[in-house]
Amino acid sequence: MSEPAAPTAPATSPVPEESAKETGVSWLAELRGLLLMLLAVVGFHSLIAKPFFIPSISMMPNLLVGDRLVVSKYPYGWSWVSASFHVLPRSAQKLLGAVPAYGDIVIVVPRGSDSDYIKRVVALPGDRIAVVNGQIVLNGKPIPQAVEPSLDLPVDANQPCDPLEFPGLRFRAADRRLYCELPILRETLPNGASYWIIDHMRQRLDNYPETRVPADHVFLMGDNRDHSADSRESLDRQGLGGPVPLADVGGRAEFLTFSFDGSESWNPLTWWNALRGNRAWNRLRPMIAQQSGK
Numbered sequence: 001m002s003e004p005a006a007p008t009a010p011a012t013s014p015v016p017e018e019s020a021k022e023t024g025v026s027w028l029a030e031l032r033g034l035l036l037m038l039l040a041v042v043g044f045h046s047l048i049a050k051p052f053f054i055p056s057i058s059m060m061p062n063l064l065v066g067d068r069l070v071v072s073k074y075p076y077g078w079s080w081v082s083a084s085f086h087v088l089p090r091s092a093q094k095l096l097g098a099v100p101a102y103g104d105i106v107i108v109v110p111r112g113s114d115s116d117y118i119k120r121v122v123a124l125p126g127d128r129i130a131v132v133n134g135q136i137v138l139n140g141k142p143i144p145q146a147v148e149p150s151l152d153l154p155v156d157a158n159q160p161c162d163p164l165e166f167p168g169l170r171f172r173a174a175d176r177r178l179y180c181e182l183p184i185l186r187e188t189l190p191n192g193a194s195y196w197i198i199d200h201m202r203q204r205l206d207n208y209p210e211t212r213v214p215a216d217h218v219f220l221m222g223d224n225r226d227h228s229a230d231s232r233e234s235l236d237r238q239g240l241g242g243p244v245p246l247a248d249v250g251g252r253a254e255f256l257t258f259s260f261d262g263s264e265s266w267n268p269l270t271w272w273n274a275l276r277g278n279r280a281w282n283r284l285r286p287m288i289a290q291q292s293g294k
Helices: 027-047 268-274
Strands: 049-053 067-072 105-108 117-123 128-132 135-138 145-154 170-172 178-188 193-197 208-212 217-221 249-259
Touching: 027 049, 049 249, 105 217, 117 135, 145 193
Parallel strands: none
Antiparallel strands: 049 067, 067 249, 105 117, 105 249, 117 217, 128 135, 128 208, 145 178, 170 178, 178 193
């Protein structure tokens, strides 16, 4: 009799050489991915839109310290000031430039500075503008300023209603909270753009001699007329030094996203209680008033 055959080992597929090797992280690929993501974010902020933070009271009552908003970069074309980071030498060139409309709220970077200012367009190229006792005179005609009911703005850490800036306007209401009683005027420009301003005291910027706005320039003012370094103020006083070149205008304010009252800290748990809930998503384009005779 023949001996039984020895059992054979089950057949196995050959292991590919690649899978036998230990798989490692490609740090070069990871770095390339992060760089592309960073470039996409910077490109979006420079060309399309970016968030903006309000640090001053110059645009009260329409913009408050602590407001966060979105600025679109494309409405007036692109220039040196459009870039999120000003690493290249300043240039006066503008690509696909366009002129803002009366009443637009714009971002501007004044000459000799890399800081963003936010102001309102009140005069366009070719206009003659003066300010007489706080009232704009445009092309020889006073711009209407209608008195509206005062605005009782809650006092908080971002809006303390400093007695030096708003003398006699802070009061305690029946609910025991402190408020700032802001006198409101409604200003309406020739295209019907209508918005609130504050002009509550007499000061030197209430009068500005008539000047003609050159081609490719605009004249900008803050809505808080007594506390705004704008086109009425010289560059050496941190103003805009007269009409502003369109190449220095970097975008248009569109809407608020949220607003903090100043009580927040680094701790995210404090952010909810610090929100000013009635300000989120407010549109920042001026309303257009009905024009008589049209």
